[in-house]
Amino acid sequence: MALHQGAQSPLDNRKVVLLKSEKTNNRFYTLVEPETGIKNADVIHEIPDTLLLGIAYPCLEDGLNDFAVIRTTFETLDYFPGDKEMRDELFDMISDSRTKLSLRLAELKERIAARKAHFLGTDLEEFKSYALDMVHRGYPRRNLDSMMKLDVFSSVAEAEGHSSSSEPLYHFEFRDEFDLPTISMLPPRDFLATLFEDVLKSVQDDANYVDKYVFDKNVFQKFIALMFVNYATTDPIFYGTNKADYGVSTDKEMEQTPLYMAIARELREIEHKFRREEIGLNGEAMEEAVLESSIERARDLELPATLINEDVLLGPIAAICTAARHISKIADQDADELSRIILANASQLVQELKRLNIISPFARDPGAEELHD
Numbered sequence: 001m002a003l004h005q006g007a008q009s010p011l012d013n014r015k016v017v018l019l020k021s022e023k024t025n026n027r028f029y030t031l032v033e034p035e036t037g038i039k040n041a042d043v044i045h046e047i048p049d050t051l052l053l054g055i056a057y058p059c060l061e062d063g064l065n066d067f068a069v070i071r072t073t074f075e076t077l078d079y080f081p082g083d084k085e086m087r088d089e090l091f092d093m094i095s096d097s098r099t100k101l102s103l104r105l106a107e108l109k110e111r112i113a114a115r116k117a118h119f120l121g122t123d124l125e126e127f128k129s130y131a132l133d134m135v136h137r138g139y140p141r142r143n144l145d146s147m148m149k150l151d152v153f154s155s156v157a158e159a160e161g162h163s164s165s166s167e168p169l170y171h172f173e174f175r176d177e178f179d180l181p182t183i184s185m186l187p188p189r190d191f192l193a194t195l196f197e198d199v200l201k202s203v204q205d206d207a208n209y210v211d212k213y214v215f216d217k218n219v220f221q222k223f224i225a226l227m228f229v230n231y232a233t234t235d236p237i238f239y240g241t242n243k244a245d246y247g248v249s250t251d252k253e254m255e256q257t258p259l260y261m262a263i264a265r266e267l268r269e270i271e272h273k274f275r276r277e278e279i280g281l282n283g284e285a286m287e288e289a290v291l292e293s294s295i296e297r298a299r300d301l302e303l304p305a306t307l308i309n310e311d312v313l314l315g316p317i318a319a320i321c322t323a324a325r326h327i328s329k330i331a332d333q334d335a336d337e338l339s340r341i342i343l344a345n346a347s348q349l350v351q352e353l354k355r356l357n358i359i360s361p362f363a364r365d366p367g368a369e370e371l372h373d
Contacts, residue, residue, distance in 0.1 A: 016040075016260045016267070021047045024103040027062055028117060029054035029263050040254055053117040054267050055108075056259070057240035058360065060227060063104050065364065066097040067220050068315020069322065073097075074212035076319065093322050098203060105200040113193035120266045121235035124188035130229045131172065131195065132184060138169025139225075148224055152216050159213045172225050174198050199223055237262045240360075313359060314350070318366040321346050325370045343367045 014031040017040045021027075030051045032038045047053065073093045080086040111117035119127075133139075141153035142164070157167040174180055175198055183194055199222050202208055208218045231239070240259045254260045321343055328339035347367030353359045 012268075015255055016263050017042065019044060019047055021045075021107070024107045025062065025100060026104050026107050027059050029056060029059070029120070029267070031264065031267050049114075049116060051116070052267060052271060053111060054120045054263055054270075055117055056120040056234075056238040056263060058363075060108075060230060062364075063101060063223065065314055065318055065366075066101045066104070067223060069097040069318050070094050070101075070215060071212055071220065072316050072319040074215060089323075089326055093319065094209065096322075098209070101203045102200065105196055105203060109193050109196035109200055112189065112196060115189065118266075118270055119192075119230065119234065120263055121238040122230060123233050124192060126233040127229055128188045128191045130232055131191070131226075134170070134172045134225060134229065135174070135180070136171075138171045141167050141170045144170060144225070144228060148228055150224065152220055152224060156213065156217045156221060159217075170221065170225065172222065175201055177201070195226055199226060235262070238266075313353060314363060314366065317346050317350060321366040321370045340371065343371045347371065 014033050016029055017032050017038055018027055018029055019038070020041070020043045022043055023046045026047075028047060028051075030047075030053050038044075073090050077087060077090050080090070108117065112119075141157055144153045145151050153170050154164065154167065158164075162168060174183065178194065178198060183191060186194060199219070202219045202222060205218070208215055237258055255264075324339045324342035324346070327342075328336045330336075344367065347365050350359070350363070350365045350367060354361050354363065
């Protein structure tokens with residue numbers, strides 16, 4: 001009996017796992033055979049190029065913490081205008097988070113371009129249309145902030161002298177080295193990879209680290225805009241916000257959760273498409289046209305608060321934890337004990353936020369990580 005596209009063969013006993021790369025801190029979904037010994041939520045040094053990877057919550061959201069540490073550290077710098085030693089420590093924190101972001105984004109860009117990583121449940125044609133709409137037509141800043149549970153777009157406008165009633169629309173602006181007419185003609189996957197390359201180059205540009213305003217304007221806005229377009233063009237089942245999806249760990253069986261079942265179907269469907277291409281068959285015809293009002297429809301999109309709360313809450317907590325770890329380096333027994341107390345209490349706070357469902361159980365615990373290190 002023939003299998004329909006994306007169906008699981010009786011001989012295919014692979015399971016979905018969420019793997020974390022120790023090298024880049026990125027997390028991806030993939031299908032693995034039980035005999036490999038790989039478990040859900042495992043951390044491996046580097047994710048092999050041979051694996052077909054899926055991107056869904058929380059893969060892209062993981063980068064929010066690095067952005068939050070940079071923004072919070074810029075705010076902290078204002079309190080130490082004359083303290084060179086402290087400012088050097090704080091800039092080291094920015095540099096460390098910047099390096100982590102560069103590794104994350106470079107891997108995402110390369111694997112997407114090589115067709116090794118795929119946004120699951122996302123219509124790439126629609127993604128490209130939304131993104132170009134944001135380039136040409138723009139999008140209301142207040143709407144972006146409201147839906148993404150942030151204030152970055154409005155704060156940039158305010159810093160430029162605009163009031164809430166006169167804010168200009170936000171336009172995604174490619175860097176000067178990218179030619180917009182050429183980019184607009186790229187196939188959707190190449191267009192998406194170019195978006196990531198643009199954000200990566202913005203992260204790597206020293207000129208974007210003058211202060212928080214410049215960083216927000218030239219770097220953070222772009223990443224959040226990219227995330228917004230991804231949400232707007234992705235099936236909500238891949239948001240991972242169903243209560244049955246919570247609590248990914250090596251000990252919890254996740255195979256029958258809505259998210260993992262959707263991921264398994266999608267990854268197998270991608271494999272099926274690749275097999276069809278290998279034997280010379282055409283895939284399904286692409287949509288003849290994308291609805292002209294796609295961005296308009298996205299204005300009704302409502303995202304769960306837990307998706308973005310990590311940026312609002314965990315960013316400052318992570319900055320506190322990093323500062324506590326620097327305190328522990330002081331050659332003083334009391335300083336080391338004070339550092340441990342701060343980290344332990346920060347970890348307890350994160351666990352309580354998870355218990356109250358204010359942040360997702362997927363969220364990292366910077367206090368526990370620092371204590372472990």
